[in-house]
Amino acid sequence: MTRSWLRYTTVSRLFVLFYIGVLLIVPLGLILYRTFEPGVGAFIDSVTSPAAISALDLSLLIIAIVIPLNGVFGVLLALALARGKWRGRAIVEAIVDLPFALSPVVVGVSLILVWGVDGWFGFLSNWGIQIIFAVPGMVLATVFVTLPFVVREVEPVLLEIGTEQEEAAMTLGANALQIFRRITLPAIRWGLGYGMVLTAARGLGEFGAVILVSSNQPGISQSLTLLVYGRFEQGNEYGAYAASTTLMLVAIVIILVMTLLARRVENGERETEQAG
Numbered sequence: 001m002t003r004s005w006l007r008y009t010t011v012s013r014l015f016v017l018f019y020i021g022v023l024l025i026v027p028l029g030l031i032l033y034r035t036f037e038p039g040v041g042a043f044i045d046s047v048t049s050p051a052a053i054s055a056l057d058l059s060l061l062i063i064a065i066v067i068p069l070n071g072v073f074g075v076l077l078a079l080a081l082a083r084g085k086w087r088g089r090a091i092v093e094a095i096v097d098l099p100f101a102l103s104p105v106v107v108g109v110s111l112i113l114v115w116g117v118d119g120w121f122g123f124l125s126n127w128g129i130q131i132i133f134a135v136p137g138m139v140l141a142t143v144f145v146t147l148p149f150v151v152r153e154v155e156p157v158l159l160e161i162g163t164e165q166e167e168a169a170m171t172l173g174a175n176a177l178q179i180f181r182r183i184t185l186p187a188i189r190w191g192l193g194y195g196m197v198l199t200a201a202r203g204l205g206e207f208g209a210v211i212l213v214s215s216n217q218p219g220i221s222q223s224l225t226l227l228v229y230g231r232f233e234q235g236n237e238y239g240a241y242a243a244s245t246t247l248m249l250v251a252i253v254i255i256l257v258m259t260l261l262a263r264r265v266e267n268g269e270r271e272t273e274q275a276g
Helices: 002-036 040-047 050-082 089-096 104-115 122-127 135-161 164-171 176-204 208-213 224-233 237-275
Strands: none
Touching: 002 040, 002 237, 040 050, 040 237, 050 089, 050 135, 050 176, 050 224, 050 237, 089 135, 104 135, 104 208, 135 176, 135 208, 164 176, 176 237, 208 224, 224 237
16 A cells, blocks of 8 residues: 555656646746857847847836736725625626636737727827827736736735724724724735735736737837747747746746745734734
């Protein structure tokens, strides 16, 4: 029994390692190999070109806008969902998860229908405000696909801590802002941070929705993911490899931050359980 179980676990581990290797490690390793095969200098020259720097700057700008937007509205939505029962709450819960299920292409098309020249807010173009095929459209697409992350990280924390401390503070005369700043925010800070990091990771890698609402013009509305696509279309394979490696390096930094925040979240949950 023990030997057969050990044999089974060994085989299953080898299969899992093989699966991960073929699916993830080998393809990513090939990108790194092709990137640095000509030398580090070639990589630096490629990623410091005006188009690459502009694409990186735009990607970081979009994330810098999306993170606070989703942070603020994500917390407000999580509070609305976690505090009390109200009619339509289950429907809102389902709507929040829609970006997980919808294809990014559908997201892009829906934004064009609403914000395009012939859409509901097409009149904005008459005022010189261009949404679709410009940076604002890319921001909207990224906000859409990353909407659930903060909500889904903060809401469980709010449900776990309950309302006892907030109600006690209210009876002592604290207003809503004081309660949020001194009680709620410290309790959700690590979950909020983790949700923001997930938002950054998802937003940096978004392609399907963004390409539909962007003009994909270098230096104007071309993000890093669009730069990879554009270079492949132009036959500049090495440039695409270098841009992909840049995305991977940014992803590694995000993963490290996520790991640290995950540990903080776990420690916070343990402290909450001990306090309870």
